[in-house]
Amino acid sequence: xxxxxxxxxxxxxxxxxxxxxxxxxxxxxxxxxxxxxxxxxxxxxxxxxxxxxxxxxxxxxxxxxxxxxxxxxxxxxxxxxxxxxxxxxxxxxxxxxxxxxx
Amino acid sequence: xxxxxxxxxxxxxxxxxxxxxxxxxxxxxxxxxxxxxxxxxxxxxxxxxxxxxxxxxxxxxxxxxxxxxxxxxxxxxxxxxxxxxxxxxxxxxxxxxxxxxxxxxxxxxxxxxxxxxxxxxxxxxxxxxxxxxxxxx
Numbered sequence: 001x002x003x004x005x006x007x008x009x010x011x012x013x014x015x016x017x018x019x020x021x022x023x024x025x026x027x028x029x030x031x032x033x034x035x036x037x038x039x040x041x042x043x044x045x046x047x048x049x050x051x052x053x054x055x056x057x058x059x060x061x062x063x064x065x066x067x068x069x070x071x072x073x074x075x076x077x078x079x080x081x082x083x084x085x086x087x088x089x090x091x092x093x094x095x096x097x098x099x100x101x102x
Numbered sequence: 103x104x105x106x107x108x109x110x111x112x113x114x115x116x117x118x119x120x121x122x123x124x125x126x127x128x129x130x131x132x133x134x135x136x137x138x139x140x141x142x143x144x145x146x147x148x149x150x151x152x153x154x155x156x157x158x159x160x161x162x163x164x165x166x167x168x169x170x171x172x173x174x175x176x177x178x179x180x181x182x183x184x185x186x187x188x189x190x191x192x193x194x195x196x197x198x199x200x201x202x203x204x205x206x207x208x209x210x211x212x213x214x215x216x217x218x219x220x221x222x223x224x225x226x227x228x229x230x231x232x233x234x235x236x237x238x239x
Contacts (some may be wrong), residue, residue, distance in 0.1 A: 009127055016123055052188030055115040055219035
């Protein structure tokens with residue numbers, strides 16, 4: 001049986017996750033801006049960081065969408081509108097999950 | 103008694119926040135944070151940590167380079183250093199990160215390689231195992 005965790009700890013973690021959700025909106029916007037500016041290197045770094053942090057904060061779908069962009073950039077492939085739309089949708093879903101309107 | 107001190111080096115502020123939360127609140131460790139190699143090297147010369155967690159992908163000096171720089175400091179020769187990486191799964195031969203396999207990171211001198219995302223309790227337990235027996239875990 002898993003160990004019961006302190007409810008205070010869970011409340012604090014929920015607050016951290018909600019704060020992260022708000023910050024992730026900015027991270028998504030930064031990646032899209034970098035892609036539009038043709039800054040592949042900056043976009044790859046941003047996508048790598050977002051992929052790692054989103055997964056760690058418990059938002060695997062955002063992590064996956066960011067990783068798809070990172071993988072395309074690492075392979076030198078074009079980042080299509082579909083991948084960008086997926087990233088935006090995933091970011092919006094993160095915000096909605098904490099009761100925020102994108 | 104003073105709890106073990108863990109130095110976390112990661113350029114991502116979001117990750118630093120969450121690791122700090124996990125190690126302090128769940129693991130009851132004392133945590134110091136650095137955003138890059140330069141900050142980390144300044145901190146270890148100020149105070150020797152009991153364990154270091156180093157992100158692999160960092161600008162300027164990456165994890166393996168930072169590890170080498172730390173090992174060159176006499177007081178840091180025996181301090182357990184583990185890598186944190188979200189890139190373990192990047193093992194495709196055409197990836198520029200392919201050299202960063204777990205085996206390569208261990209060969210670089212790491213005591214452990216911890217994948218992101220992580221489970222709080224697992225992260226704390228792995229850090230606890232790295233803390234030398236003479237220090238409060």
